[in-house]
Every structure is written in structure tokens, then in C-alpha cells.
Amino acid sequence: MHNYFVYILECSDKSYYTGVTNDLEVRLLQHENGDDPLSYKYFRRPLTLRYWQRFDYIEHAIEFEKQVKGWSRKKKEALFNEDWNEIKRLSNLKKK
Structure with missing residues (x-):
């Protein structure tokens, strides 16, 4: 069995960053340490x-x-709360 993770970070400017990794703990440390000064999250x-x-x-x-x-x-924030009814409602709004 393998482990892959999708994660969402909230940045200091309140924007969200979504990523995927096979080692969540290591990846979070890399982000926080600023290993890539050209990345969206660095500043x-x-x-x-x-x-x-x-x-x-x-x-x-x-x-x-x-x-x-x-x-x-709004849909990402509904995901944070695992509010599946709100996710579905927001999805239906977009389709109209």
C-alpha cells in the first residue's frame, strides 16, 4: 500500500495552495523552510x-x-469543514 496526499495550505496572505506529495510531513517542512525561493509560497x-x-x-x-x-x-472552505451538502450546493450553482 502506498501513501499519497493531497493537501491545502493557507498562506499568510490568506490565499490557498493545493499540492500533492508522497510524504506529507517532509513536504510541509520543505514549504515552511522555504526550500524554493521561486515558489508561490516562499513570501x-x-x-x-x-x-x-x-x-x-x-x-x-x-x-x-x-x-x-x-x-x-468557498468550496475549499466547505471541504475544510467536510460540509458535503455545501460542496454539492456550490457545484450546482456553477453549473447554472
Whole structure:
């Protein structure tokens, strides 16, 4: 069994960053330490982990990451609260 994670970070400017990794703890340390000065998050530290989900298959994690990256701020915040009714409601609004 493998571990892959989709995660959402809240940056100091209140923006959200969504990523995927096979080692959540190490990846969070890399983000917080600013290992890549060219990254979106470098000047937006400190970062707060708002959400994560584990997957067995990298394909599923990447698919979910791409899906979430397209979501509105409100929809991501509903995900933080695991408010599936609100996620569905917001999805239906977009379709109209």
C-alpha cells in the first residue's frame, strides 16, 4: 500500500495552495523552510495546513488535486469543514 496526499495550505496572505506529495510531513517542512525561493509560497509564509486526504494511488491523488485547484474559495472552505451538502450546493450553482 502506498501513501499519497493531497493537501491545502493557507498562506499568510490568506490565499490557498493545493499540492500533492508522497510524504506529507517532509513536504510541509520543505514549504515552511522555504526550500524554493521561486515558489508561490516562499513570501507567503508562515503556512497553515488546512486540509489533507490520503490516497492509495498517485493517479487518484493527482485527479483530486486538479479538481480541487479548480474550486472556488468557498468550496475549499466547505471541504475544510467536510460540509458535503455545501460542496454539492456550490457545484450546482456553477453549473447554472
